[in-house]
Amino acid sequence: MTNDALTRPGGTARADRLLDRNHDTGGAKVKSTRWRALLRKPETSSFIILCLAVVFFTLANDRFLSPLNLANLLAFLPELGIIALGMTLLLTAGEFDLSVGAVFAFCPVISMLLVQHAGIDLGLALIVGFALTAVIGLANGLFVTKIGISSFLVTLAMLLLVRGSTLFATQGFPLASFSGETILKPLLAGSFYVGEVRFHASIIWFALLAALAFYVLNYSKVGNWISAIGSNRNAAIARGVPADAVKIGLFIATSLLAALAGTISALRISSASPVAGDQYELEVIAMVVVGGTALTGGRGTIIGTIIGVFLLRIIRNGIVLVGVPGLAFNIFVGGLILVMLVVHAAMQKRSSRA
Amino acid sequence: MMREVLRLENVAKSFGSVQALRDVSLTVNTGEVVALLGDNGAGKSTLIKAISGLHGIDRGRIIVDGKEVTIRNPRDAMNLGIETIHQDSSLAVDLSIARNLFLGREPVKAAFLGPLAPLDLPQLKRQASDLLRRVGIRKNLDADAPIKALSGGERQSIAISRAMQFFAKIIILDEPTNNLGVEETHGVLRFIKEVRDAGHSVIYITHNIHHVFQVADRIVVMRQGTVVADIKAEGTSILEVEAIITGADLHELEVDARRS
Ligand SMILES: Nc1ncnc2c1ncn2[C@@H]1O[C@H](COP(=O)(O)OP(=O)(O)OP(=O)(O)O)[C@@H](O)[C@H]1O
Ligand SMILES: [Mg+2]
Numbered sequence: 145m146t147n148d149a150l151t152r153p154g155g156t157a158r159a160d161r162l163l164d165r166n167h168d169t170g171g172a173k174v175k176s177t178r179w180r181a182l183l184r185k186p187e188t189s190s191f192i193i194l195c196l197a198v199v200f201f202t203l204a205n206d207r208f209l210s211p212l213n214l215a216n217l218l219a220f221l222p223e224l225g226i227i228a229l230g231m232t233l234l235l236t237a238g239e240f241d242l243s244v245g246a247v248f249a250f251c252p253v254i255s256m257l258l259v260q261h262a263g264i265d266l267g268l269a270l271i272v273g274f275a276l277t278a279v280i281g282l283a284n285g286l287f288v289t290k291i292g293i294s295s296f297l298v299t300l301a302m303l304l305l306v307r308g309s310t311l312f313a314t315q316g317f318p319l320a321s322f323s324g325e326t327i328l329k330p331l332l333a334g335s336f337y338v339g340e341v342r343f344h345a346s347i348i349w350f351a352l353l354a355a356l357a358f359y360v361l362n363y364s365k366v367g368n369w370i371s372a373i374g375s376n377r378n379a380a381i382a383r384g385v386p387a388d389a390v391k392i393g394l395f396i397a398t399s400l401l402a403a404l405a406g407t408i409s410a411l412r413i414s415s416a417s418p419v420a421g422d423q424y425e426l427e428v429i430a431m432v433v434v435g436g437t438a439l440t441g442g443r444g445t446i447i448g449t450i451i452g453v454f455l456l457r458i459i460r461n462g463i464v465l466v467g468v469p470g471l472a473f474n475i476f477v478g479g480l481i482l483v484m485l486v487v488h489a490a491m492q493k494r495s496s497r498a
Numbered sequence: 499m500m501r502e503v504l505r506l507e508n509v510a511k512s513f514g515s516v517q518a519l520r521d522v523s524l525t526v527n528t529g530e531v532v533a534l535l536g537d538n539g540a541g542k543s544t545l546i547k548a549i550s551g552l553h554g555i556d557r558g559r560i561i562v563d564g565k566e567v568t569i570r571n572p573r574d575a576m577n578l579g580i581e582t583i584h585q586d587s588s589l590a591v592d593l594s595i596a597r598n599l600f601l602g603r604e605p606v607k608a609a610f611l612g613p614l615a616p617l618d619l620p621q622l623k624r625q626a627s628d629l630l631r632r633v634g635i636r637k638n639l640d641a642d643a644p645i646k647a648l649s650g651g652e653r654q655s656i657a658i659s660r661a662m663q664f665f666a667k668i669i670i671l672d673e674p675t676n677n678l679g680v681e682e683t684h685g686v687l688r689f690i691k692e693v694r695d696a697g698h699s700v701i702y703i704t705h706n707i708h709h710v711f712q713v714a715d716r717i718v719v720m721r722q723g724t725v726v727a728d729i730k731a732e733g734t735s736i737l738e739v740e741a742i743i744t745g746a747d748l749h750e751l752e753v754d755a756r757r758s
Contacts, residue, residue, distance in 0.1 A: 359616075365604045366613035368593070372601050375590035382552060382588055383602030384573030390613075442592035 186436025186488045187448040193484065194455045201462035208465055211340035217461050218343060219412065222350035223248075224424060225453040226405040228431045229350075229357040229446065230398030235437050236361065236444025237394055238374035239288060239295040240429060243280065244402035246306035248421030251277050251403035252410035253310050256319040266326050274403055280306060281399030285392030303425065310418045318417035333411035346408045353401070358446040366390060374441025430477070431456050434484045438492075455480075500527040502564070503667055503699050504549070504580075509558030511544060518544040520723045522558070526668065531690055531700045533710040533731070535743055536720035542703045543585055545720070546670045549701075550582035551575035563667075576602070579667035583657045583674055585703075589645045591653075596626035596641040599660050629659050650677035658686060662693070669693055670701045675709065687713050707736050719743055 182188060201208040227244050234241055255273035259266055280302060287298040334345045361367040372380040373387045381387050402421075410416040433439050434455060435448030456477065463476055504526040511519040518541045526532050534542050548555045551572040559566055562578050569575050575582070582588075589598050597604075605622055606615035626641035645653055654677055661669050671690070675683045690700050690713045704710060710717060711731060719727040719742045727742045740746075 360614065363616050363619070364611075364614050365606050365617060368597055368601065368604055368617060369613070371593055372590040372597075375592035376588075378586070379588045379590050380601065382550070382572050382582065382584055384571065384576050385602050386573075438592075442590065 184491055185445075186443075186491060187445055187451060189487045189491060190435050190448055190451045190455060190484060193480075193487075194451050194458070197455060197458055197462065201458065201465060204462070205465040208462060211342070213461070213465070215342040217457060218341075218347055221453060221457045222344070222346035223405045223409045224428055224431065224457070225350045225450065226346075226353055226408075227398075227402045227424065227428045228449050228453050229353055230394070230401035231428050232432050232435075232437050232444050232446055232449045233357060233361060233370055234394045234398050235429075235432055235439060236374045236441060237370045237391055238377065238441025239391060239394070240299070240439075241284060241295065241395060241398045241402075242299040242425045243284065243302035243306055244398060244428060245421040245424035246303045246310065247277055247280060247399050247402040248406035248409070248424055249416075249418055250280075250306050250310045250406070252407045252416040252420075253314055253319060253418050255407070256410070256416040257313060260319065266328060270328070270407060273407070274400060277399045277403040278396050281396035282392065284399070285388075285395035288395070289388035289391050299425075307418075314418040316418060318415050318419075320415065329411050332408045344412060346412070349404070349408065354446060354450055361444055361446055370394070371442060371444065374438075374444070376442075427456065430481050433488075434481055436488055500529060502526070503528050503562065505559075505561040506545075506549075507559040507561070509545070509548060509560070510556050511548060511553070512556060518723055519548070519555070522720075522723070522725055524718060524725060524728070526699045526701060528667075528699055529694055529697045530715045531694050531702055531713050533714035533717045534701055534703045534720065535705075535707070535710065535717060535739065537743060540720040541723040542720055543672055544723075546582060546672055546701065546703065547584075549575065550580055550584075550670060552584075573602070576664075576666075580670065581661040581664060581666035581668070582670040583661050583672060585672035585676075588657050589653055591646040592644060594642045594644055595630070595639060595648075595656055596622050598645055598656060599626050599629060599641075599663065601660075603664065625663075629663050651679050651682045654678055655682055655685065658689060662689065666698065668699045668701065670703075672703045673705070674702075675704065675706065683709075707739055710739070711736065721745060 207213055227248070231241065231244065251270075251273040254276060255266070255269040258264055258269035258272055262269075284295070284299055284302055287293050288295045330345070332345060332349070335342050336345075337343070359367075361370065369380065369385045369387075369390050372383075372385060373390060377387055402424075406421060409420060429439075431452040432449050433452070435445060435450070435452030437444040437448060459477060459480060460473060463473055464470070468476065502525055504524075506522055506524045509519055509522040510517070522541075522545060524532075524545075534545070536542050544553075547553055549560065549569065551569045551574050554570065560569060561567070562580075567574075567578060569578070569580075572582075590601065593601070600622055605618040605625065607618050608615050623641050630639055630641065639648070639652070645656065648656070654674060658671070658674055661671070671686075674686050678686065687709060690702060693700055694713075694715075702710075702714065714731045717727070717729050717731050717734065717739060718725055719739065721743070726745075
């Protein structure tokens with residue numbers, strides 16, 4: 145990041161002087177600007193609030209850091225986190241997807257129905273389930289890019305369509321566990337112990353996918369395109385960036401990640417419920433924007449999203465431990481989201497002029 | 499030796515009931531600066547958007563280097579050696595200067611990975627810094643700074659340096675000196691001359707006739723979607739050109755000029 149004075153018009157003389165000073169004091173100056181740049185990043189403020197939350201809950205209730213509570217927290221968190229990764233990329237490109245919660249239930253339910261009624265093997269059933277999910281993502285993408293309907297409307301309609309189909313196909317009843325031997329279960333939902341804390345395989349999937357998403361957004365060619373499309377779509381198109389194809393790909397990826405999360409969840413609790421993932425879309429979008437990704441596109445951060453995922457889960461978990469009545473949860477979550485957005489907006493205003 | 503690089507024949511384009519271009523014919527030669535003039539709404543931007551692949555044409559032919567081409571999208575145009583700086587902002591303000599400079603043509607390692615290929619970030623940064631220096635942006639701009647932090651004029655300079663870097667055959671500038679200070683404006687005009695001297699061609703759209711006479715070899719005037727004049731810059735005068743643009747009587751203008 146640059147020193148503000150350097151880039152202001154008419155600030156040249158001042159800038160020159162600054163440069164001289166830079167020269168004199170050498171490394172120290174560079175270091176301090178680097179620190180300031182780090183402080184300005186949206187991830188930093190989210191991270192500070194995350195730390196405060198952890199300290200607060202630890203002091204408020206010593207069960208917060210108990211192995212059992214940590215295991216609970218980490219069992220559930222990656223399932224939302226995996227969806228949030230796709231949502232981050234999509235938001236960075238300037239679109240979002242409200243159908244992820246419905247897809248979360250749809251994929252395992254359809255796969256399970258196939259196993260139970262068509263008698264096919266679970267692996268094959270999941271392939272069909274994921275293929276149908278990809279079609280949902282493709283449809284979202286095509287409606288948004290080729291017909292030009294806003295992603296809010298398209299994915300809202302898709303949410304109702306997919307959730308409705310899932311409910312209708314199951315008549316509203318959850319489907320019993322995936323029985324029988326399959327390597328998929330330990331692979332996707334197995335668990336292991338580190339010390340006294342029980343971890344699920346999903347945390348590893350989340351970590352791997354987060355690393356991939358981080359690479360894609362920050363270091364790959366298509367990541368540059370994603371940010372450019374969200375920042376100024378016409379400019380990106382004028383440079384030959386295939387904006388529509390990128391967006392369609394992101395819609396498909398987001399749907400697939402939601403389906404993966406749903407499948408992991410269904411395997412973990414041995415039940416595929418048609419109402420699973422209800423309102424996850426909002427929770428996930430909240431996680432992403434709390435982490436510092438702009439709802440308006442152009443600026444996305446995977447690190448921020450990971451922080452946001454932890455922050456919202458920890459707050460939900462901690463509030464229970466502190467003894468806040470269940471019905472009052474959302475007051476805190478809503479309040480926190482507002483506070484975070486205000487902080488991000490304030491930082492954003494300070495660091496730029498546009 | 500002058501050779502024809504671009505020829506348009508009877509190009510037409512409508513937006514619904516608005517006929518933005520009708521029967522536009524135009525040629526551009528190597529090493530030539532063509533100034534494209536005309537009042538607001540004359541169709542200049544529409545014409546260059548057609549050449550740069552932002553929208554198709556309804557009728558007519560586009561010939562590049564003697565071959566008829568179809569320009570379906572900006573990438574087609576770029577591959578034909580046509581680089582454009584559009585009138586409306588052509589930068590992604592959330593991205594860094596370096597990333598903007600190479601948007602759509604990012605240097606990568608492991609290119610076989612396609613869109614997932616890793617950006618060659620050191621190379622990106624080095625080339626960007628070189629470029630900023632070469633274009634004569636003397637202010638100490640950090641290639642990692644986001645465009646958002648730049649002034650309007652600085653942004654314009656970045657857009658122009660981007661068009662320079664790929665040694666395009668034809669560089670199109672749509673009102674590039676808007677928002678620019680005196681020094682930056684001279685930089686742009688100097689850049690146009692350099693490009694011409696290097697044998698490339700420039701289509702230069704502007705409302706500033708004084709600038710036109712400093713750099714243009716030929717002047718093409720559009721009015722209501724069609725070309726109404728195509729004249730050598732040498733041997734014509736500002737008044738004459740103004741008259742053609744507005745469609746006014748040259749004599750009246752001369753009287754006006756003498757009165758004021
Ligand atoms: N996308 C569009 N949809 C509808 N009409 C358009 C569109 N683009 C341009 N036009 C119309 O076409 C005509 C030509 O516009 P154009 O932008 O080419 O003018 P211009 O010569 O570049 O003017 P200026 O000097 O103001 O930039 C105008 O009447 C404009 O309203
Ligand atoms: Mg124009």
